[in-house]
Amino acid sequence: MKKTRKVLSIVTVVVLVLYFSSMAVLYGNMKDTVKANIYDEASTLAEEFNNNSxxxxxxxxxxxxxxxxxxxxxxxxxxxxxxxxxxxxxxxxxxxxxxxxxxxxxxxxxxxxxxxxxxxxxxxxxxxxxxxxxxxxxxxxxxxxxxxxxxxxxxxxxxxxxxxxxxxxxxxxxxxxxxxxxxxxxxxxxxxxxxxxxxxxxxxxxxxxxxxxxxxxxxxxxxxxxxxxxxxxxxxxxxxxxxxxxxxxxxxxxxxxxxxxxxxxFKNVIEDFRFTRWTTGLSCVFTVALAISLAVSYSIVKKEQMKYARYSFSNAAAHELKTPLAIIQNRCELVMEKVNEDKNDEYVKSIYEESIRMNKLVKNLLQYNSLTMNTDIDKKACDLDRIVKKEIEKYRPFAASKDVGIENLAVEKCSVKCNDELIGLVIDNFLSNAVKFAIPKTVIKVSLTRKGKKFKLGIYNKGENISKEQGKELWELLYKGDMSRSRDENSSGMGLAICRQILELHNFKYGFENKEDGVEFYFIAK
Structure with a gap:
């Protein structure tokens, strides 16, 4: 895909170079052109007047x-x-x-x-x-x-x-x-x-x-x-x-x-007049050519992106399903071969847990694929503060089990046009990661502040900062260095990739900020 983009960039540059070169040549030859095609014609007209033709x-x-x-x-x-x-x-x-x-x-x-x-x-x-x-x-x-x-x-x-x-x-x-x-x-x-x-x-x-x-x-x-x-x-x-x-x-x-x-x-005026007309016409031609070039470029890039997305999706799905399938196969072989019948219950439990993990992974993969293919979603006016409050209450027990508190600072009424289910999923993922990586005996702070006609939702937890290398690929599908991926936490590692797709479909700005003693994930709704 990088090669395709490079070729398209070169084509666009060539079109622009041809345009400005044509302008320079046209301007440089203007005096001769005027004399040959305008001045002499006008002189002939003057002679016709003078000769009473x-x-x-x-x-x-x-x-x-x-x-x-x-x-x-x-x-x-x-x-x-x-x-x-x-x-x-x-x-x-x-x-x-x-x-x-x-x-x-x-x-x-x-x-x-x-x-x-x-x-x-x-x-x-x-x-x-x-x-x-x-x-x-x-x-x-x-x-x-x-x-x-x-x-x-x-x-x-x-x-x-x-x-x-x-x-x-x-x-x-x-x-x-x-x-x-x-x-x-x-x-x-x-x-x-x-x-x-x-x-x-x-x-x-x-x-x-x-x-x-x-x-x-x-x-x-x-x-x-x-x-x-x-x-x-x-x-x-x-x-x-x-x-x-x-x-x-x-x-x-x-x-x-x-x-x-x-x-x-009057040559100066004629030159300016004709040059303006010719440059206008030439500009229109090159504008159309550039528009066609950009349209074709956009179409090709989109096809390449779709192709790359399908490849990434199938590759990630195969890779992620490989591990739980291998575990299930191994446990089944142990049971069938009666290697240690006393542990059969443990093997069955392991098979059950891996099947649950596979089911969740498949569900997340399908959801990510659906979001990737969609260009439009149903949106309506929603109370963002209500969605935040609902997700916080859902996570309080889980946070308490980790000896972590949650403080709701989102007290201001906030109405935005969004898909409440998908935005709820984004807040769910942000809270999930905050609880997982928060230092015990600390408090997660959820804020909702107004910035003109926009609202910023931030979820902050005390913990390690995110490095620049991690930050560059943090939102990618099944990022290998994703700190949220942990088999102990039953995580698929797709949370932030799904969040990115949802927020981009809403045209909401998003990101994270390293604080002095922690990290804040945020998005800006409008």
Missing amino acids: YENLEHFVSVTNQSLPMYPTKYYVYDETGENLLAQTSNQIMFQYGPLLKYGIVNLDEYLSEKQIEQLAQMDNKYSSNYSTFKYAIDGDKVIPCSLVYRILPDGTDGESFNFTNTKPTGEISCISKYFEMDLYKAHSTDFQKKDYDFIDKKFKDGKVPKAECKENKSDPWGSAIDYTDEVFIENGRYIVKQVRVVGTEDENAYYVITYTAANL
Whole structure:
């Protein structure tokens, strides 16, 4: 059985080593895996957006002075999955693309602060007009956001924000109105988006946004334009573009604010997100494998234990029955051969005593075997103090014959859930051993004390302490060094082994303690 346990332990260790090795390999190859399977895919998606391989929808909504405090205009826009609605659009888009926009409504106001809304309102005056453009990408039954453009055509009469009077202004993004510098990238519903947003938001707050690049864009449909573009955190794998565009027309300048993401390419977040998903899946696989391994191990160990128990039982039974049978056979031969007829009565008495011993031994062996095979017993609420008192009264005559007294200190009422007959048998065995090994003219003390919701029963007698070697095997079946085994006392040597089985079936803790001048056997009921 030890060999089997060793093999099973090795198998379990191998499974665990494989698991942690897989985690290490997965983590070590994460960057390459992300670049090959995620980053490049997302880059391809960005190119498709930029090359208009998707159907781009542009919706223009005129905003009047009366509606400015209610800015932003409402849109219907979904995230990449097509399931989480990020913004609300007009009834026209809802009517035209209603079958696609079927998951609910969310107001874009949720993603802008009151201060931002106020700033947007201040950007306009009664002589100005503005337009909001939201670009979508339709992919099957999904609506994917591409970009948001807020366009203003000022007349410059207020002189508050706009410093350019020609089509080729110079300078950096700080030259444009501070009201253009808005972060429209907000956290949405998924954990991935939340982590993504928190990272970007922290970069903005820390002031680590690079300065804008200024370049001329002659391909703009509105005419020659100057683009101020921030490609933010491109070195970390995220491609966010913030643009302020000044577009020249025949009569006046038009200013754009564009905030969009080509794709979710923030590698740190993706690595964490994908690593979490993969490790979760891998953990589930190894958990199932480990559970199966442990279940098989438990089954094999139980079979080995049963096999060993049957072997021990049959071996012990044969060994213990051998001695009384040999005595009976010898006495019968003496009677039959008439060796000494004057002692025939003595021989018959010896045969009778050995048969009684055999009967008791067989009874104990069968009881032990029954307890070993059982996994459940009938239990009910019992008065433990009453059981103790009953067993003490039963042993008083036997103790008196050994010149030993018994003092009952178990006066506290105690109710526990147990099998009263089996627990009575345990107390019987403890008292029997205490009387046998107590020093004459001493008193056995039986105590019952409360420990929270538990009760400790202790039976103490003055006598020799039990050595460590004896203590290790004291509760084993027919232990050869068992001090309770004595032919003079008509003992089978199975008392403590039976007690162990009974107490383990009850899930009661048990043991013994060497005192200064004696030994106390105990069990803790709950």
